[in-house]
Amino acid sequence: MRKIPKQEFTAEFKEQAVRQLRAGKTTGELAAELGVSDQTLRNWRKAAEAGKLNGAGAKPVTAEQMELSRLRAENKRLAMELEIAKGSGVLREGPSVKYAWIEQERATYPLAILCGVLTVSVNGYRAWKRGGTLSRKRLTDTQMMTLIRAIHAQLKGAYGSPRMLREIRARGFPASKERVERLMRENGIRARHKRRWRATTNSRHSLPIAPNRLERNFSPAAPNQVWTADMTYIWTDEGWLYLAIVLDLFNREVVGWSIRPRMTADIVTDALAMAWFRRKPASGLIHHSDRGSQYASQAFQAKLADYGMVCSMSRKANCWDNAPSESFFNSLKNERVHGQRYATHEQAKDDLFDYIEIFYNRSRRHSTLGYVSPAQYLRDWEHPRGMAA
Structure with a gap:
C-alpha cells in the first residue's frame, strides 16, 4: 500500500465547509463529500460559532444568527422536497431509475428526503447500491432519456456523451456509446458550450524569472512531484x-x-x-x-x-x-x-x-x-x- 501524508486544512477551507453546513447540508453528507470525519466538521462549526476558526479577530456567532441559520436550513429542507418532486423527472419511473438518480443527488439532498419524495425505501436503495438485480436492468429508450436528463440537470450540463456514457455505466446500467450519442443528439442534450476567456497574467515586470524546468512533462509517476x-x-x-x-x-x-x-x-x-x-x-x-x-x-x-x-x-x-x-x-x-x-x-x-x-x-x-x-x-x-x- 502506498501512502501520502495525512491532510490538514486551512482556515479558508474550514470556513467554506462551515458555510455549507449553515446552508442546510447535514454533517454526514458533507463529511462524505469532503472525505473528513463527522466530528471534524462539528469541531470546525463549534470553533466558528466561538469566533476561533479564523483567529482571535473573528466575531462569535450570536444566538440570533444561529436561530436564523436553523430557520434557513428548515426552509431549505422543505424547498428540497418540492424541488425534488417537480424537477427529478423520475417520479413515474421504476425503482432502478429512481435509485440511479438518488445515487448522485445525495451530494445535494439528504438520503431520507430523496427516498421519501420518490417513494422508495432507504434499504432498497442500499441493496441496489450493493449490486442487486435492479441495477442490471436494461432501460428502454424512454427510461434511458429520463436518466440522461436527470444526470444532465444534476451536473448542470457538464457532461457530453463520453462522460455521460461512463456515468450511466457507473450507476449500474448497460449502455453503448452509439445509443447514448443518438439519444442525446435526438433530444438536444449536449455539454455546455465552450467560451474563450482572458488570461490574468501580468508578466510585464522586472522581477526574477525561473527557467521552464517542467518542459511540458505533464505525467509524473507519483503524487507530490x-x-x-x-x-x-x-x-x-x-x-x-x-x-x-x-x-x-x-x-x-x-x-x-x-x-x-x-x-x-x-x-x-x-x-x-x-x-x-x-x-x-x-x-x-x-x-x-x-x-x-x-x-x-x-x-x-x-x-x-x-x-x-x-x-x-x-x-x-x-x-x-x-x-x-x-x-x-x-x-x-x-x-x-x-x-x-x-x-x-x-x-x-x-x-x-x-x-x-x-x-x-x-x-x-x-x-x-x-x-x-x-x-x-x-x-x-x-x-x-x-x-x-
Whole structure:
C-alpha cells in the first residue's frame, strides 16, 4: 500500500465547509463529500460559532444568527422536497431509475428526503447500491432519456456523451456509446458550450524569472512531484473575485486554492499554503506557474524556499507550458461559472467551493485519468489491485 501524508486544512477551507453546513447540508453528507470525519466538521462549526476558526479577530456567532441559520436550513429542507418532486423527472419511473438518480443527488439532498419524495425505501436503495438485480436492468429508450436528463440537470450540463456514457455505466446500467450519442443528439442534450476567456497574467515586470524546468512533462509517476498553479477571475454583482489554484499533475486534483477580491501576492501564497498543509510534500517538488508578478514576487518565492520547492515558469506568452491548469479553468468556466449570476462575493465563493471540492476533486470524471475522479485515481494508486490494504 502506498501512502501520502495525512491532510490538514486551512482556515479558508474550514470556513467554506462551515458555510455549507449553515446552508442546510447535514454533517454526514458533507463529511462524505469532503472525505473528513463527522466530528471534524462539528469541531470546525463549534470553533466558528466561538469566533476561533479564523483567529482571535473573528466575531462569535450570536444566538440570533444561529436561530436564523436553523430557520434557513428548515426552509431549505422543505424547498428540497418540492424541488425534488417537480424537477427529478423520475417520479413515474421504476425503482432502478429512481435509485440511479438518488445515487448522485445525495451530494445535494439528504438520503431520507430523496427516498421519501420518490417513494422508495432507504434499504432498497442500499441493496441496489450493493449490486442487486435492479441495477442490471436494461432501460428502454424512454427510461434511458429520463436518466440522461436527470444526470444532465444534476451536473448542470457538464457532461457530453463520453462522460455521460461512463456515468450511466457507473450507476449500474448497460449502455453503448452509439445509443447514448443518438439519444442525446435526438433530444438536444449536449455539454455546455465552450467560451474563450482572458488570461490574468501580468508578466510585464522586472522581477526574477525561473527557467521552464517542467518542459511540458505533464505525467509524473507519483503524487507530490509536480504541482502547477494559475489564477483566473469571476465576476459578481459586488465586483471581481480572483481564484488561485494549485494542481497536482499526478491526479489533476486541486490541492490548494484561495479566493480574494484583489489579485495580489497573498492570493497565490495562500493557495500554496493550503496545498502544503494538505499534502506535506518532501523537498524537491517542482512548482510550475506562468511568469505573473504574483508568482515572481519575493513573498511567493520565499514561501517556495521555505517548503523546499523548486520553481519553474512557462516561457513568455506560451499558455501551452501550463496547459493542465488552463484546462481546469476552462472546465470550471464552462461547466459552472458561465451562465451563472453571482449576486455577492459569498455566493460565488460557496459555488466555487462546491465545484472544486465536492464536484471536481471527488466526483467529476476526468478524461486524462481514464474517466475517474481525481480522488478515485489517487485511491487506486494508494491501494492498487492485488495488494493488501
